[in-house]
Amino acid sequence: MxxxxxxxxxxxxxxxxxxxxxxxxxxxxxxxxxxxxxxxxxxxxxxxxxxxxxxEMETGKIIVEKVRGKSTLTKCFSKYPLKFINPKNVAPSQTDVVWIYAITYGGGIVSGDSIACDITVGDGCTTVLTTQASTKVYKAVGTKISEQVLKARIGSNAFLAVIPDPVTCFSTAKYSQKQVFKVMSDSSLLLVDWITSGRHERGEKWDFDLYRSMNNIFHNGDEPLFLDTSLLEQGTCSDIAERMQDYQVIAMVILLGPKLKHVQNQIQEDVKKIMSQSLHMPTIGSRQSTSRHNDHHLTKPSFLASCSIFGPKGIGVVTRIAAMTTESVYNFLQHQLSSMEPLLGVKPYSYAS
Missing domain, CATH: 1.10.10 (Arc Repressor Mutant, subunit A)
Structure with a gap:
């Protein structure tokens, strides 16, 4: 009753x-x-x-639907500390895509801030969520953690690209983010999730207290497709900088769905070539020749990457990266994602050239 x-x-x-x-x-x-x-x-x-x-908890909501056959932003809500910008001149008018920039007041996330965003990409629509600059996470006040949650639903034959600039955590910052994506069997998703070691100009390298990033993808409702957590936390036995050695950036790139099949194939081939060259062991003769110049020390690769497939019939590819410079990751992303210009109207990360 x-x-x-x-x-x-x-x-x-x-x-x-x-x-x-x-x-x-x-x-x-x-x-x-x-x-x-x-x-x-x-x-x-x-x-x-x-x-x-x-x-009260929701600080942002986006709905993109087909209106007269074109992807259209039908709902856009945001409140402090989040703001959405929907410029009309990013992509050519003939490209069916909605670009949305997520920015924060003050240029960063303050200790204790809690941002919750909900995105719905309707059937057949294409949407890009990006940023104007790196996401700065300011110093923690006491035990307060800065939090960010993104929940997205991607409809049938729809495509969502989440391509932000990297997160940069200041000294002592505590940051936790969770991103949940619900996809259909023919949905497509591009997700770039990455972090730099901090403000190098101030001598900060991996000086934050906590960084946690969860990325979960569910298929056809609540069927787990991809579950991942990255955790960097200062320890009593070793700090983050010691564990990261000379690497200043870590990144993860997820390519899922039929619209990204060509990018999946290309990135797997390119990563094989890159790592084959970076990790190539010299022959005995060449080792004897080079050892006189480097005192038997092998050069540590400045860029490391790996690829693996996931999901039924390998519908998804995840690429993980560790690099010594932010520029090298930008260059990698520009090159690997450039073929998506017809879908998105512009080449992702082209502004960083």
Whole structure:
């Protein structure tokens, strides 16, 4: 019996189909169930509080749908400390794509900030979520952690590209982010998730206290497809800088779905070539020749990368990177993603050239 009342409350929350007569409908349902108005009112209040809490937590919401055959931003909501910008001149007008820039007031995430963003990419739509500069995470105040959560739903034959600049955590910063993507069997997703060691000009290299990044992809509802967590935390036995050695950037690139098949094939081939050259062991003769010049020390590769496939029939490819410079990662991303210009209107990360 109460199920009917809850459904009525849900419809009241949506405020659709009843022509604004939601309260009247609730009273009618309650009367039919033999309930007192107090019980009806209690149910309504519970639903209202639930809705209010959800909106209080949500700092950003984006919905992209097909309107007259073109990908269109039909809802764009943001509040402090998040702001969305939807420029119209990023891609040529004939390219069916919506570009959205996520920025924060003050140019970074302050200790204790909590950002929650919800994105829906409708069937057949293409959307890009990016940034204007690196995401700065300021110093922690006490035990406060800066948090960021992104939840995205990608419709049938839809494509979402999340291609931000890297996260840069200041000294003592504590940062945690979680990104959850729900995809269909023919959805496509490009995700770049990366972090630099800090503000080198101030001598900060891996000086933050905590960095945690979770990336989860669910297939056709709640079927786990890809679950990943990266954790960098200062330890009592060794600090992050010691464990990272000379590497100043770590990155992960996820390519999923039919629209990215050509990029998947290319990046796997290129990573094989790069690592084959970087890790090539010289012959005995060449070792004897070079040892006189380098005192038997082998040069540490400045750029490391690996590729692996995931999902049924290998529908996804994940590339992991460790590099000594941010520029080398930008160059890698520019080269590997340049073939996506027809889909996105411009080459990803081309501005960093």
């Amino acid at each position: 109460m199920l009917q009342l809850r459904r009525a409350a849900e419809n009241l929350e949506k405020d659709d189909g009843w022509g604004g007569r939601g309260v009247e409908k609730m009273m009618w349902v309650g009367k039919k169930l033999g309930l007192e108005w107090a019980e009806v009112e209690k149910t309504m209040a519970q639903k209202a509080n639930k809705t209010k809490k959800r909106w």
